[in-house]
Amino acid sequence: MTRTQVAIVGAGPAGLTLALLLRRQGIESVVLEARSREYVEQRIRAGVVEQRIVDLLVGAGVGERLRREGLVHHGISLQFGGERHRIPLSELAGGRTIVVYGQTEIVKDLIAAQLADGAPLLFDVDGVALHDLESDRPRLTYRHGGAEHELACDVIAGCDGFHGISRPSIPAGVLRSYGRDYPFGWLGILAAVPPSSDELVYAYHDRGFALATMRSPELSRLYVQCRPDENPGEWPDGRVWEELQIRLGLDGWSLAEGPVLEKGVTAMRSFVTEPMQYRRLFLAGDAAHIVPPTGAKGLNLALHDVQVLATALADWYGGGSTALLDAYSDTCLRRVWRAEHFSWWMTSMLHRPEGADPFETQLQLSQLRYVTTSRAAATSLAENYVGLDAV
Numbered sequence: 001m002t003r004t005q006v007a008i009v010g011a012g013p014a015g016l017t018l019a020l021l022l023r024r025q026g027i028e029s030v031v032l033e034a035r036s037r038e039y040v041e042q043r044i045r046a047g048v049v050e051q052r053i054v055d056l057l058v059g060a061g062v063g064e065r066l067r068r069e070g071l072v073h074h075g076i077s078l079q080f081g082g083e084r085h086r087i088p089l090s091e092l093a094g095g096r097t098i099v100v101y102g103q104t105e106i107v108k109d110l111i112a113a114q115l116a117d118g119a120p121l122l123f124d125v126d127g128v129a130l131h132d133l134e135s136d137r138p139r140l141t142y143r144h145g146g147a148e149h150e151l152a153c154d155v156i157a158g159c160d161g162f163h164g165i166s167r168p169s170i171p172a173g174v175l176r177s178y179g180r181d182y183p184f185g186w187l188g189i190l191a192a193v194p195p196s197s198d199e200l201v202y203a204y205h206d207r208g209f210a211l212a213t214m215r216s217p218e219l220s221r222l223y224v225q226c227r228p229d230e231n232p233g234e235w236p237d238g239r240v241w242e243e244l245q246i247r248l249g250l251d252g253w254s255l256a257e258g259p260v261l262e263k264g265v266t267a268m269r270s271f272v273t274e275p276m277q278y279r280r281l282f283l284a285g286d287a288a289h290i291v292p293p294t295g296a297k298g299l300n301l302a303l304h305d306v307q308v309l310a311t312a313l314a315d316w317y318g319g320g321s322t323a324l325l326d327a328y329s330d331t332c333l334r335r336v337w338r339a340e341h342f343s344w345w346m347t348s349m350l351h352r353p354e355g356a357d358p359f360e361t362q363l364q365l366s367q368l369r370y371v372t373t374s375r376a377a378a379t380s381l382a383e384n385y386v387g388l389d390a391v
């Protein structure tokens with residue numbers, strides 16, 4: 001049996017950032033990841049990072065490439081009825097910006113920092129199981145390199161995403177979950193073509209939502225609304241581009257096409273579990289909550305959770321107080337529910353359900369006109385999008 005202070009399940013953005021923040025405070029951890037390093041580093045996901053999360057990563061010493069290569073954006077556009085309306089985020093939200101930098105790149109930077117520090121990170125770990133959660137001496141067992149292992153610790157951080165084992169390891173009756181599955185998903189492509197717009201374009205269209213975003217000056221990331229169970233095989237590249245051209249089309253603007261490097265469907269879901277802790281097990285990131293990606297909040301929430309957790313653990317190890325650890329769930333959930341509402345609101349405003357109710361359609365259009373003509377309404381969108389300080 002080996003021993004550490006904090007056992008972290010999952011090497012996604014939450015688990016890796018937690019390990020880094022703890023290391024900076026002199027707290028030991030071991031990260032256990034089910035997948036290979038290659039898989040984790042190639043998984044295409046989020047790309048919009050709030051400024052406060054950029055500041056967190058820079059402050060923790062992994063922001064050098066993010067600062068150099070991240071694309072700083074000051075606005076987004078909402079498009080409907082054949083017109084594109086810019087929401088000047090920075091002007092409305094006290095000068096704040098968002099940074100477009102792929103989650104894959106953040107994960108690569110975090111893994112590189114972990115390995116450079118010689119900190120324990122095990123990939124291809126199998127059969128992780130959590131034990132003695134009701135005690136002050138929790139343990140994990142797992143298989144790695146063909147052998148069975150046991151890891152004793154003070155605290156377990158469940159950073160293993162929505163489908164992980166940490167949340168289901170909590171005894172029945174402890175958690176209360178809230179959620180919604182939406183009747184649509186996003187078919188996303190990554191294309192080797194420079195973005196056609198300098199900023200993100202969110203398009204509401206009779207045929208369904210579309211989003212034009214990017215990962216770098218050479219890589220476009222584009223989405224079209226589809227069914228949640230859509231088979232990407234039914235979307236040859238030509239059909240994807242055709243649909244994007246229609247939904248994003250605008251007089252005087254054209255969408256450049258290029259080779260499709262990756263294609264996938266994401267079902268849209270809202271989910272929160274409360275509390276985010278059970279004795280010495282703390283859930284963080286997608287393990288505890290999911291937002292539909294329309295508000296670009298999932299990655300940002302995950303990193304906020306671990307920032308709160310790292311501060312609380314440092315306080316506990318440093319002075320013995322459990323006050324911040326005891327408050328972990330409540331502290332995180334305030335921001336989680338704000339992001340849940342914002343993500344639900346953006347999703348509801350911009351997507352067209354199949355067989356849309358004409359009354360709802362009129363409400364959506366009215367909301368879009370309001371948010372693009374009222375400074376107060378646009379400010380509300382902007383401050384949520386760039387990330388609120390206090391929630």
Ligand SMILES: Cc1cc2nc3c(=O)[nH]c(=O)nc-3n(C[C@H](O)[C@H](O)[C@H](O)COP(=O)(O)OP(=O)(O)OC[C@H]3O[C@@H](n4cnc5c(N)ncnc54)[C@H](O)[C@@H]3O)c2cc1C
Pocket residue numbers: 009010011012013014015032033034035040044045046047048049103125128159160161162163164165188266284285286287293295296297298299300301302
């Ligand atoms: C298409 C798409 C677009 C998105 N866009 C945005 C965006 O623009 N902005 C934004 O903020 N968010 C966005 N998100 C959400 C964001 O990607 C997630 O919220 C983020 O990945 C959460 O990080 P995490 O570390 O909590 O979980 P994950 O990234 O899911 O990491 C969990 C890790 O745990 C590992 N694991 C799972 N089970 C086990 C186990 N039993 N044992 C060991 N390891 C295990 C997994 O392999 C994984 O590496 C998007 C998501 C998708 C799918």
